[in-house]
Each structure stands twice: as structure tokens, then as C-alpha cells.
Amino acid sequence: MATIKLVYFGSVTDITGISSENVEAPATLDDLNEMLIARFPKLSAIRYRFSVNRQLITGDRQLINGDEVALLPPFAGG
Amino acid sequence: MNGSKYLIEGPVPPGYLTDLAAGRPEKTSSGAQSIFLGKVRDDKVDEKTVSGIEYSAYQEMVEPVVQSIKDELFKKYSDLSDVQIIHSTGLVKCGEISLAVMVTSGHRKQSFAALAECVELSKEKLPVWKKELFSDGTSRWIE
Numbered sequence: 001m002a003t004i005k006l007v008y009f010g011s012v013t014d015i016t017g018i019s020s021e022n023v024e025a026p027a028t029l030d031d032l033n034e035m036l037i038a039r040f041p042k043l044s045a046i047r048y049r050f051s052v053n054r055q056l057i058t059g060d061r062q063l064i065n066g067d068e069v070a071l072l073p074p075f076a077g078g
Numbered sequence: 079m080n081g082s083k084y085l086i087e088g089p090v091p092p093g094y095l096t097d098l099a100a101g102r103p104e105k106t107s108s109g110a111q112s113i114f115l116g117k118v119r120d121d122k123v124d125e126k127t128v129s130g131i132e133y134s135a136y137q138e139m140v141e142p143v144v145q146s147i148k149d150e151l152f153k154k155y156s157d158l159s160d161v162q163i164i165h166s167t168g169l170v171k172c173g174e175i176s177l178a179v180m181v182t183s184g185h186r187k188q189s190f191a192a193l194a195e196c197v198e199l200s201k202e203k204l205p206v207w208k209k210e211l212f213s214d215g216t217s218r219w220i221e
Contacts, residue, residue, distance in 0.1 A: 010219055072205060075206060077133075
């Protein structure tokens with residue numbers, strides 16, 4: 001069974017209540033997003049992007065065993 | 079210092095970058111070094127005053143992002159010889175430094191220009207988040 005690691009940052013952690021977890025991998029990033037919004041409806045009210053294995057992702061992509069997927073609210077360094 | 083060489087727990091010490099520069103006297107072909115220090119402001123929001131900022135970062139992503147910022151700057155500024163970026167995690171109080179950037183080049187013009195661009199790129203691309211802490215104990219994420 002394919003497992004991915006999810007990591008949460010910034011305002012997303014207020015919604016998820018945890019900073020990371022391992023979950024069974026859905027087929028794609030879009031599937032994962034749907035799954036997360038069903039579980040944490042408040043995610044639909046905030047802005048965030050995904051990274052997979054520390055690379056920002058635009059659009060959909062397949063997920064494979066061992067991927068590290070992060071939910072990244074807008075960066076605010078400085 | 080925590081997991082990344084570009085992150086530091088708590089405020090960046092004021093002399094951090096100058097100490098770094100002083101430790102590299104061999105770079106005698108570089109005539110210009112510019113430093114930017116970003117400090118936490120005591121902004122006022124709805125009658126409340128910011129007392130500090132709690133920073134968090136995606137530590138494992140900081141290193142590749144810093145590398146991509148450096149690559150972009152070195153490609154654009156041919157006179158550049160060194161770029162240093164250091165960002166705080168954890169609590170930084172008002173008046174303390176949360177971001178320090180230093181660029182080194184042969185001459186001052188590229189040093190100034192690359193410094194400004196490096197600060198903008200750092201704020202735009204570093205996977206860092208901040209929560210403003212108010213003196214009344216409340217807080218809010220800044221995005």
C-alpha cells in the first residue's frame with residue numbers, strides 16, 4: 001500500500017491541529033486535496049499551495065509511495 | 079542553529095554577518111559588501127501593539143530554495159562573489175533581527191542591486207511563516 005507523509009505549516013496547522021501525519025496515498029494531488037477538504041472543511045476558506053518532495057507544484061500530479069506532500073500557506077518571511 | 083545553515087533559532091545576532099565576513103579575509107578581489115538587516119516592527123493593529131513575531135519554516139525546503147535564489151542572482155550579476163541569507167525561526171521580539179542578507183561583489187553597484195533583489199526574493203520564496211504576537215496575548219497569522 002502506498003503511503004505519503006503530509007506536512008502542514010502556518011495557518012493550515014490551526015485547521016489540522018497537527019503538523020504532520022502519514023496517510024494512505026490517493027492517486028493524485030487533486031484527489032488528496034479533495035480528501036483533505038472533506039476532512040478539514042475550513043481549508044476551502046484559506047489559500048495554500050502544495051509541494052511534493054520540497055518542490056512547489058502547479059497543477060495535478062500522481063502521488064507515489066514515500067512522497068512528502070506539504071500544504072503551504074502564502075510565505076511570509078522577513 | 080537548527081536543521082538548516084540558513085536558519086537560526088531566535089533573533090539573528092547583530093554581528094552575525096560581519097563576523098562571517100571578517101572570517102574570510104582571503105576574498106581580497108571583492109571590493110563591496112552590502113548588508114540588509116530586517117527587524118521586527120512594533121506595528122499597531124486595532125489598538126493592539128505587536129510585541130514580537132513567532133516564525134516557523136519548512137526547514138528541509140529552505141536549503142533548495144536558498145540555492146535557487148543564489149543561482150538566479152549569480153546568473154544575473156556577473157560581478158557577484160558571495161550571497162549569505164539567514165532567517166530566524168521561533169520568537170523574535172520587536173527591534174530584533176529576523177532576516178539578514180549579505181552580498182559580496184567586486185564593485186558597489188552590483189552589490190547594492192543584488193542585495194535589494196536578494197531581499198525581495200527571500201521574502202517571496204523562502205518557505206517561512208509568521209504569527210504576530212500582540213502585547214495583550216492574542217496573535218494572528220500574517221499572509
